[in-house]
Amino acid sequence: MNDFVELLNDLILSPSRKKKIDLLKIFFCKSNLKDKGWAFCILTNRMDRKFVSVKELKELIIENYDEDLFRFSYDYVGDLAETISLLWESNNEKNTKINLHEFMEIFSNFDHKNKFKTKLKYFLDRSSENQRYTIIKILTGGLRVGVSNGLIKEALKLSGVRKKSEIEEFWHGFKLPCTDLFEWLDGKKLPKYINRKKLFNSFMLANNYNSNEFKSCKTDDYIAEFKWDGIRAQIIFSEDGKIFSRNGEDITNSFCDINTFIKGYFVVDGEIVVKKNNKVLSFNHLQKRIGRKNPSKKLIEDYPIHFIAYDILFYTSVDCRALDLIERKKYLNRFINICKFSNISTSSLIKFSSWDQLQNIKETSLNNHIEGVIIKKKTSLYKKGRVVDGWYKWKRNPFSVDFIIMYAQRGHGKRSSFYSDFTFGCWVDEQFTKLVPVGKAYSGYTNDELKSLDRWVRNNTVERFGPVRSLKPGLVVEVSFDNINYSSRHKSGVALRFPRFSRIRWDKPISQVCSLKYIKDLIN
Amino acid sequence: MRKTNINWLKKKREGLYCVPGNFFIDPVFPVEKALITHAHTDHARPNNKSIFSSKETIELMHLRYGESYCSDFQIASFDEKIKINDVTVQILPAGHILGSIQFLINYKGYRLLISGDYKRTKDKTCLSYEPVECDTFITEATFGLPIFNHPNDESEVKKLIKSIKANVNKTHLIGVYALGKCQRLITLLRNLGYDETIYLHGALTKISDFYSKNNIKLGKISNISDCSRSEYANKLVLCPPSSLNDKWSQKFKNVVKGYASGWMRIRQRVKQKNIELPLILSDHADWGEILKTVNDVNPNEVLVTHGREEALVHYLTKKNFKSSALNLIGFEDENE
Numbered sequence: 001m002n003d004f005v006e007l008l009n010d011l012i013l014s015p016s017r018k019k020k021i022d023l024l025k026i027f028f029c030k031s032n033l034k035d036k037g038w039a040f041c042i043l044t045n046r047m048d049r050k051f052v053s054v055k056e057l058k059e060l061i062i063e064n065y066d067e068d069l070f071r072f073s074y075d076y077v078g079d080l081a082e083t084i085s086l087l088w089e090s091n092n093e094k095n096t097k098i099n100l101h102e103f104m105e106i107f108s109n110f111d112h113k114n115k116f117k118t119k120l121k122y123f124l125d126r127s128s129e130n131q132r133y134t135i136i137k138i139l140t141g142g143l144r145v146g147v148s149n150g151l152i153k154e155a156l157k158l159s160g161v162r163k164k165s166e167i168e169e170f171w172h173g174f175k176l177p178c179t180d181l182f183e184w185l186d187g188k189k190l191p192k193y194i195n196r197k198k199l200f201n202s203f204m205l206a207n208n209y210n211s212n213e214f215k216s217c218k219t220d221d222y223i224a225e226f227k228w229d230g231i232r233a234q235i236i237f238s239e240d241g242k243i244f245s246r247n248g249e250d251i252t253n254s255f256c257d258i259n260t261f262i263k264g265y266f267v268v269d270g271e272i273v274v275k276k277n278n279k280v281l282s283f284n285h286l287q288k289r290i291g292r293k294n295p296s297k298k299l300i301e302d303y304p305i306h307f308i309a310y311d312i313l314f315y316t317s318v319d320c321r322a323l324d325l326i327e328r329k330k331y332l333n334r335f336i337n338i339c340k341f342s343n344i345s346t347s348s349l350i351k352f353s354s355w356d357q358l359q360n361i362k363e364t365s366l367n368n369h370i371e372g373v374i375i376k377k378k379t380s381l382y383k384k385g386r387v388v389d390g391w392y393k394w395k396r397n398p399f400s401v402d403f404i405i406m407y408a409q410r411g412h413g414k415r416s417s418f419y420s421d422f423t424f425g426c427w428v429d430e431q432f433t434k435l436v437p438v439g440k441a442y443s444g445y446t447n448d449e450l451k452s453l454d455r456w457v458r459n460n461t462v463e464r465f466g467p468v469r470s471l472k473p474g475l476v477v478e479v480s481f482d483n484i485n486y487s488s489r490h491k492s493g494v495a496l497r498f499p500r501f502s503r504i505r506w507d508k509p510i511s512q513v514c515s516l517k518y519i520k521d522l523i524n
Numbered sequence: 525m526r527k528t529n530i531n532w533l534k535k536k537r538e539g540l541y542c543v544p545g546n547f548f549i550d551p552v553f554p555v556e557k558a559l560i561t562h563a564h565t566d567h568a569r570p571n572n573k574s575i576f577s578s579k580e581t582i583e584l585m586h587l588r589y590g591e592s593y594c595s596d597f598q599i600a601s602f603d604e605k606i607k608i609n610d611v612t613v614q615i616l617p618a619g620h621i622l623g624s625i626q627f628l629i630n631y632k633g634y635r636l637l638i639s640g641d642y643k644r645t646k647d648k649t650c651l652s653y654e655p656v657e658c659d660t661f662i663t664e665a666t667f668g669l670p671i672f673n674h675p676n677d678e679s680e681v682k683k684l685i686k687s688i689k690a691n692v693n694k695t696h697l698i699g700v701y702a703l704g705k706c707q708r709l710i711t712l713l714r715n716l717g718y719d720e721t722i723y724l725h726g727a728l729t730k731i732s733d734f735y736s737k738n739n740i741k742l743g744k745i746s747n748i749s750d751c752s753r754s755e756y757a758n759k760l761v762l763c764p765p766s767s768l769n770d771k772w773s774q775k776f777k778n779v780v781k782g783y784a785s786g787w788m789r790i791r792q793r794v795k796q797k798n799i800e801l802p803l804i805l806s807d808h809a810d811w812g813e814i815l816k817t818v819n820d821v822n823p824n825e826v827l828v829t830h831g832r833e834e835a836l837v838h839y840l841t842k843k844n845f846k847s848s849a850l851n852l853i854g855f856e857d858e859n860e
Contacts, residue, residue, distance in 0.1 A: 013795075072832070
């Protein structure tokens with residue numbers, strides 16, 4: 001296990017991509033097959049479940065440590081695994097020497113909740129700080145050690161006989177504990193359970209639109225489509241169809257009202273939205289469906305799903321990814337004609353003859369649930385990731401409103417010494433006497449601005465409640481947000497989507513900030 | 525039962541004020557009379573009229589601030605009690621940096637101990653902390669959370685030596701505070717047998733020379749500007765933390781960046797500062813040392829200042845000490 005503990009620690013501290021790849025390569029070379037497999041599963045977050053929840057971990061630490069001291073520490077460190085690993089008092093004499101795969105086998109075969117905690121405590125008691133950190137990170141999943149899948153593919157390519165493109169094709173097929181992946185990399189046959197036609201395919205992604213780059217581009221070479229505010233999905237239509245989310249997660253059950261059963265094999269890329277009475281509804285509505293594994297009949301009726309298809313990767317035996325966009329669109333239309341499912345449609349193309357005109361369409365579109373437009377080069381092939389000369393997203397200009405800062409809270413982790421999370425609000429009415437909180441923002445400022453904000457907070461505190469400070473009304477900030485909707489969950493009655501600071505108005509008097517009525521009028 | 529009512533200590537805009545003594549302790553703004561615990565810039569500021577501190581602290585202030593260090597000074601010595609107006613003041617070593625002291629202030633038999641910044645770990649560059657019984661104890665809480673448990677300083681410095689040996693072609697660039705940390709790190713390196721020349725950023729030389737003059741042996745040290753570009757490889761270079769990521773450091777190609785600080789305990793901090801080689805080396809008491817010190821000085825009341833006061837106040841209250849946060853402004857949370 002210690003090799004893996006060291007690997008994680010080194011990966012966290014290594015600043016360069018090359019060094020990280022080297023570290024992984026060395027680890028994959030020297031470790032035994034079983035350890036390699038498990039390490040791969042951990043690094044690529046391939047576990048079928050979380051072994052332990054945040055709640056259970058908190059319970060464990062509180063059973064063994066002063067609860068308040070834990071809370072103060074957690075508030076400061078921001079990372080649960082790190083907090084626990086630093087607080088836990090271990091007995092180093094009992095130090096355990098267990099292999100990574102032995103450790104993983106113990107925990108992946110565990111199903112008794114209470115004994116699980118005892119077992120985890122057993123290991124924490126016998127570990128060093130670094131080992132504890134690794135153990136907890138493994139069991140909670142989501143390592144965040146700055147290792148992308150791309151980096152791991154790079155390291156695997158270097159240690160085996162397979163090409164990167166081959167690794168890419170079968171990447172999503174290998175199952176826990178992935179020892180067969182490493183055998184395959186060494187030249188053995190693919191495991192029988194891998195069926196290429198059931199695997200998720202990597203998505204093509206959009207770059208950000210840059211008006212300078214497009215100035216000289218002919219609009220004739222591009223198509224444009226609306227960017228709907230839904231979730232990206234890949235649907236495999238076959239006799240054993242599947243729906244995958246943006247990161248390849250199987251979400252078939254959550255969206256069971258989309259029929260994926262069809263003879264043949266078609267892989268379609270598009271956006272999942274909620275559509276009722278011929279109208280696409282806001283993301284808030286879609287949120288009711290996300291994460292529900294077995295939606296009730298009522299939920300399905302209240303929030304019916306619609307799939308807006310915009311690309312096709314496979315049309316039976318044709319690998320459309322190697323065809324240009326216009327050809328692919330033809331295949332997509334043929335597929336839509338075959339399937340005839342009422343809740344699947346193609347994304348319509350926007351007619352435009354200049355970039356200015358497209359911008360105008362994007363900004364004036366009456367539909368509130370359009371985030372902007374996507375521009376796609378007609379000759380582009382379907383490739384993984386963000387491709388130059390491929391797709392570009394051009395978002396709508398955000399709303400922008402001045403608010404007054406009301407509360408500040410210390411950040412987490414690396415921002416834990418700064419007041420970086422701000423609650424802002426506006427006047428309740430035109431009398432300018434009472435404020436109501438409207439939203440929270442914790443981004444959009446530079447590091448220098450953060451320092452000035454932090455200083456302002458410390459000098460204008462009225463009251464302190466733990467990590468939160470209540471502030472004297474005095475500082476105006478311009479806040480940008482992508483959208484605004486009514487909300488019964490907020491005191492103000494409105495909810496902003498992705499609010500962030502766009503400017504700090506040190507100069508502006510608070511009497512010039514608007515009232516809640518003005519904000520509500522922004523909703524269409 | 526001893527009295528715990530200390531109504532003769534006030535918080536003012538300039539800082540902590542002792543009424544019967546008519547002086548301030550580590551004031552943030554210039555005052556008539558200031559008692560200075562140590563020469564770090566957040567505690568020792570220029571332009572006070574009269575200052576009272578250890579010989580080294582006064583000399584360091586002179587070195588840093590030139591003639592604005594004060595208009596009048598009085599050197600405190602460890603073996604006498606000084607009467608200042610209605611109080612008597614005694615000084616004791618604080619173990620933080622060269623010249624750092626604590627003030628034991630006695631007013632009508634009530635003893636107030638102001639410790640300034642301190643640590644309990646042995647440090648060859650300064651006198652060790654000396655505990656003394658008191659009624660009210662003012663402690664810092666820079667590392668006042670139980671997550672801070674500083675590891676052995678030699679094992680941290682061994683990490684640096686190991687890395688220098690393992691990366692022969694690289695320059696090791698280590699961020700250190702100019703006063704205290706820099707010289708302590710050099711001394712630790714020398715004790716572990718590292719006898720190569722250590723190169724210093726210009727901002728570190730003046731104070732290091734001062735340490736040398738005070739008989740703290742730093743071995744061969746040299747200003748980095750005396751070193752030609754082709755010779756950077758395989759050198760150990762110390763610089764102020766702020767220089768680790770500025771233009772100055774870009775002249776070194778192929779570097780391992782390190783940072784010697786108690787904050788290196790926290791991975792997020794290490795990552796945030798792009799540090800490859802964190803050295804957990806602190807001149808402040810960690811959680812265990814603070815608690816040990818409170819036990820040693822055995823006060824009825826503990827006042828907690830700069831740092832993470834809440835956890836310490838909470839813990840001490842639970843242990844039946846009267847305890848509260850002093851909430852002084854002007855002391856930077858993050859300085860070491």
